[in-house]
Amino acid sequence: MNAETFLVLHREDNVAVALRALDAGTQIDTNGQQVQVLTPVPAGHKVAIRHIARGASVTKYQQTIGVALCDIAAGEHVHVHNVAMPERHGSGQSGHETALRAAEIDRSDTFQGFVRPDGQVGTRNYIGVIASVNCSASVCHAIADAFRGAAMEAFGNVDGVVAITHQSGCGMSASGDGIAILRRTLAGYARNPNFAAVLFVGLGCEVNQVEDLAASLRAGHDGSIRTLVIQDAGGVREAVTRGAAIVHELLEVADRAVRTTVPVARLKIGLQCGGSDGYSGITANPALGAAVDLIARNGGTAILSETPEIYGAEHLLTARAASDDVAARLLAKLRWWERYAAENGGEMNNNPSPGNKAGGITTILEKSLGAVSKAGGTVLNAVYDYAEPVSESGLVFMDTPGYDPVSATGQIAGGANLICFTTGRGSVFGSRPAPTIKIATTTHLFERMRPDMDFNSGDIVDGRLSVEEAGMQLFQFILEVASGRRTRSEENGIGDREFVPWLRGAIM
Incomplete structure (x- = not known):
């Protein structure tokens, strides 16, 4: 079976992602080793490509996304029935532990x-x-x-x-x-x-x-x-x-205002993902990350948010924090969320929604690793409270819930003049006054919900574009929207009832 049927994201991973539904008995070839699929595996879900012992790490993106609840044979469907969260996750490291691609301003793109x-x-x-x-x-x-x-x-x-x-x-x-x-x-x-x-x-x-x-x-x-x-x-x-x-x-x-040519440094985009699936961390989020790197290279700003949805992948952000203080501030936000969830009878590990799980996401670690990829590879310059005015350029973080309307509301209050929203299941979110660009993870979703989707990142998994090429195309599309091109949600009249502030404190 050729590689268009499945995808191994890193040679050290012990699972592959099914690019289409795999029937029991299907033969797949991973690095010259034949593996027979033992149980049906839906598209976007994971299949073990070698034996995973009970208690061993399940690895995707070269990162642990969970631990095996039982012995998992090569060829078995790997999902919530046989994978759980590890007791400890995320390194909690604070800064400068990986080589950073600095957000040097070396481009001069513009919009109207x-x-x-x-x-x-x-x-x-x-x-x-x-x-x-x-x-x-x-x-x-x-x-x-x-x-x-x-x-x-x-x-x-x-x-x-x-x-x-x-x-x-x-x-x-x-x-x-x-x-x-x-x-x-x-x-x-x-x-x-x-x-x-x-x-x-x-x-x-x-x-x-x-x-x-x-x-x-x-x-x-x-x-x-x-x-x-x-x-x-x-x-x-x-x-x-x-x-x-x-x-x-x-x-x-x-009405006297007119559009004029301005540098991309004046762009301030909010990054959102909703209705994620098994492809989100493979196509849409990495493509958006590549576009974010281009925005940062122009001196613009990208706001990563949804604090519960970076849980378990925070080490990938603290490792590229601009300072120890920025890293410590991010970790403090996550500790607050652990207490907040516990006080309200919840736990951070239960974050993936039924739609996420149906799309192939098994644990919050898997979801978070995919979510962080939409932040690109530049330095994390600042961490903001919810709806706090954003003044730093480059990549920044705003503390928000994972619920998309509440999170986007905080970003727009912080000054975002455009929202980029990746989706694998098919969100129909829109926002005013900031237009929302909807980025589909697969060509199937893009075609099925064409009146709601703006950009198809499925070309990556279809083999027509690299992540970098898709990111460049998305960057150009962002500039067109910033210059006045209407998004699908604008054409559909959506966005004036999606203002949802984060409600905290006693209602009396």
Whole structure:
């Protein structure tokens, strides 16, 4: 059976990845040794290519992804039924233990973006209508809905009016992590360069007061931060009428913005993966990593996140941290997550979802090793708290949950003006104001969900492209999207209801 049927990622691995479903009795040839498949192996899943003794490491990517629960014969399906997490994993090493490919700025690529007064650059030009509290969410949507279709024809340089709403803002303490994270997230969206201006809408009696939010943002924004309080306006209808009038004023100013040529150093992309499968760490994530290296070489920024999904692979990041302090900060975040999961009756090892497992991912180690590959090979320059403004260039890390909408929300609040999202099972996620590029792991997925997928990395496993070639093509596609090319999620109208801040603290 030829190599197009299976893939051994490293000569020291003891498993191969099935590139198509393998029937029992199928013969595969690994380095001249014939192995007969003993049990059916679905596409994307693993098959043992030599005997693995009970308690021995199961290795993929030349890394341990689990331990054998029993003796596993060569040719057996290797998955959750016969593999478990090891008791200890991840080296916890702190910095400088491998040769690093430094993120030297040695390229001068450009894109067409909107330069803002504060020097940031937008890839889109939106007006935001942001709720301070769930009680003002309906009014925010009604204001935004007034600018659908023909109402926007007079504003050809504006991408639209987006309602940013959530389910919090009151019934919570006026101090502590919960309100601090919510305010930081909302303020981050207001500062995002893809918004030309924003209108904050509050009810009036909530804990999260709109004037408190706006006061810290107004300096240097020349009237682009406006507020509206429903109770002061006289009720819902009056607030919608007044809010629509304010947005119309903001649109007239925003429409004067034009795209100009700017360096890729002004790009700030969020890295996401969701609905991962056995191919994610082979195609889409490494291709995105190659594109990240090109962005870093241009002086741009890439934000890796989803802290629970680097668990077990953190040594690959600490080994290329810019300093011991950066490495220690990342390890401290992981220790916090271990405590947080335990306090809530969970454990980090249970992270892979049913969809992940159906796609061939067995343990969090396997998932994490694949997830880290989308960070490329450059130095890790900084570690940020959730929704904290990102100021460093190159590769950085933001502490977020693994749940994609919450994680992407934090990245956009941190300043990401574009999201790159790899998927093996088929996520339909979108985000506004930052466009989302969906990267399919296989040609089969890309063709099956073509109206939702933007880029096919399946050409790597199909043998048509190397990882580096796919990364270069993805990099060029990123520049096209940053310059205004619409993504599939934008064409589908998805992204204005995917704002999901990380909710922490007591709800009272």
